[in-house]
Amino acid sequence: MELATKYNPSEVEGKWYQYWLDHELFSSKPDDREPYTIVIPPPNVTGVLHMGHMLNNTIQDILIRKARIDGKNACWVPGTDHASIATEAKVVNKLAQQGIKKRDLTREQFLEHAWDWTNEHGGIILKQLRRLGASCDWNRTAFTMDETRSESVLKVFVDLYNKGLIYRGLRMVNWDPKAQTVLSGEEVIYKDEKSKLYYLKYYVAEGAEITEGAENVIHKDAKGYYAVVATTRPETIMGDTAMCINPKDPKNQWLRGKKVIVPLVNRVIPVIEDRYVDIEFGTGCLKVTPAHDVNDYALGKTHNLETIDIFNPDGTISDQSPLYVGMDRMDVRKQITIDLKEAGLMEKVEDYENKVGYSERNQDTAVEPRLCKQWFLSMKHFADIALPPVLEGKIKFYPTKYVNTYRNWMENIQDWCISRQLWWGHRIPAYFIETTSPLPTSPEGETFPDEAFVVALSEEEAYKLAVEKYPVLKTLSPSGESERGFILRHDEDALDTWFSSWLWPISLFDGINNPGNEEISYYYPTCDLVTAPDIIFFWVARMIMAGEEYMKDVPFRNVYFTGVVRDELGRKMSKSLGNSPDPIGLIDKYGADGVRMGMLLAAPAGNDILFSESLCEQGRNFCNKIWNAFRLVKGWEVSESLAQPQENRKTIAWMEATIRTASAEINDLYSKYRLNEALMAVFKLFTDEFSGWYLEMIKPAYQAPIDKATLTATLNIFEQLMKLIHPFMPFITEELYQNISERKDGESIMVDTLILDAPSKADADLIAQYEEAKQIISGVRAVRNSKNISPREPLTLEVVADDNITKCPDMGAIIEKMATLSDIQYVQTKSDGTSAFLIGTTEYAVQLGNLIDTEAEIQKMEAELKHLEGFLIGVQKKLSNERFVANAPAQVVELERKKQSDAETKIAALKESIAKLK
């Protein structure tokens, strides 16, 4: 086989991905093996791959491939999310470009457009994941709005309603005026914003008696007495129905029981008192707008205030307002400040920094608090069942710090608003009852509510439930189109997207519709969840709730929270900064394996990753390293007759011991989800131990053949190394695995398990021997380096000892080869003209002849001597401390004693050498 000097990923990746698909190597079916399951965090169906996905899915693929190599039945289920609000917004925008308005379409027409859009753009992201090498079981690809998932969602809604956990309530909710839908608290993002604090004059209504007490701060001008109210939202004054002061506020005592006039609007409103008001803020006077502020709403309730809703759903001023009707809220803010100034009703304006809530999906749109009736899920019950598994460790979080975040949220949980005024999503299975005939006038005191509804999966069932729930309906006579005297109006609203995502680990295996089926019993609970910490509440917490509610078990055992991918400067990647590389472009440039390694190198669990292309370069370089190591091994000519040298056999044993040891370490790192460290361990094993030492040690002389036994063992070692690397770099490892020996069609590294023995004591001893040899070799090389001696020029090494180097004759040959030595001599005293170094307590000397610089040697040794003497003093001090000897464990004291005697030996040797040189 001819191999290029550089690895070319583009020739390899597509080929093997297709091979894996053709042989259904990603697919999983329940069997006797231990299951290992991951469900993908479903990306937005119309989204495209970004660096966050790359990181997240690389990690999942590593875990799933590792499980396969370990012999588990690995199942990675892919899918996409309908992303209700985001997708609907995209479709609305696209229609707007075509001059079509959503409100001119029927629900059915709009959904047709939405499905067209989804089918056109949908699944691109899943295709892109294939480029990365993602080994998902594509036959299982699911969509949150496909039949099975939709049915599950609706069933769960009905079930929770029947359990009394879903209710309809009038609440102050977060309103997105652009998407014209309500949002949950989690969907609101607060941003710091520079704004203004406007101080407005509220004149006291005429006829009031003003007592000018000592502490009162009274404002008065030609037009009369007035109070000053500080507000950031002057446009809401049309909705003011009271002014509030703190009853304990001395400076505002004079306002007690008075009435004031809303500026411009000229409505007379009462001054109420409530301790909620912060005396120190502004002037201590608060305008109360119950329809447009959460706290004001609460005040309005306790003080029985009128509620005036001055906004339309789109954020324009409604006809409830006397002024600015039809204008947008942001324009009104500008206009009203001008008008207030002109009318002399603005006392001053100050700069102010506050937080404004924005819609998570329409990030330019400020959320408006709004009072409306919505569907809510009561969360107390869910918090009660979802908190213990995390606190008790049934579910482990990596890193653990998120346990606190989770607990905090659970302990302060708010009911979840699950309805959205959107069409793209799961339509809420509720039917409102509208009577078409007049109701009988309360026959047996039976009342009929203003908003009557039933919750049912079908209209037929809804009819049945309706007459059961409201028997009065049976008495109605037919009228108009309705034969029953009433009609059912299917709720127009859809459910929050997360109301389907929270069922994902269950609904993927059809566990809601078909409880106890073979798949759900086998794959649930899943093993690991890999996700970003910003959806811990949206998704992770709620999946735990749904799991406990419907499966009575956790949905996953471990949650690996990835960090945020940032650029080298630590900035978040964003379109506007243009600092987000195109993942597919990176794969084209560095190969999927290179990019995977690049992503992972800087990604400790939970830490943000500072991404730069140079990391991918490192990944690509490693691929090339692997490639060339293979070229070397494959290029050797085999000699059947050649006997295996003794030292080769030993080196093979050493490499195998090293692999066992590294593998144990790597498995331990996997178990702790320290994947970047596992990769680093694999990298060092291949680069340093295998390429740098092993291959160099067994490498035959130029154009000389290699013995069969060594080659076979080396190929076997190579294959083991490929399996260790495979989870991180699937493509190159498959390519080389297929080239190591003839493989049958359908054979793959993916499913060829690697189970190694635990490292033994003998392994450790062998490794120690080689470590010593490496140090000697490096020592000789360092001497060469400092004396500018070519690595090819043979040298003679003296070992100042009675014994030979390592009490093992075959190490000598290896050291000679690696350090390019012509001879190793064992001497009592080293000869003149040598440069020496110490390994442990043994001195090694390289014969340099006339190249030696005696002065420099003496200096070097004197520096070493000084250092050793200092060290010895420290040790002696420690040992002469009675309390140390008395209190420290025996082995620690013993160790110090050994340090002492070793140091004394070395010092003696050095002194002798120096004396001799002088």
Add this chain to the structure above:
RNA sequence: ACUUCCAUAGCUCAGUUGGUUCAGAGCGCUUGCCUUACAAGCAAGGGGUCAUAGGUUCGAAUCCUAUUGGGAGUACCA
């Protein structure tokens, strides 16, 4: 404001219950090598009073307290 995490080499990070020859890795850096697998490489090397100040201990990067600096989350903000 509260909760929480962090501060170790130029950068990114390891450093398990305090104790194995004056603290480790990768990258970067310096020097020398185009050595016959690989210059996308090889060899060798420099680089850290472990944020600061106290304390506990025979012994502290590691435990405690305070300070400083930084990140994250949550809440409030008229």
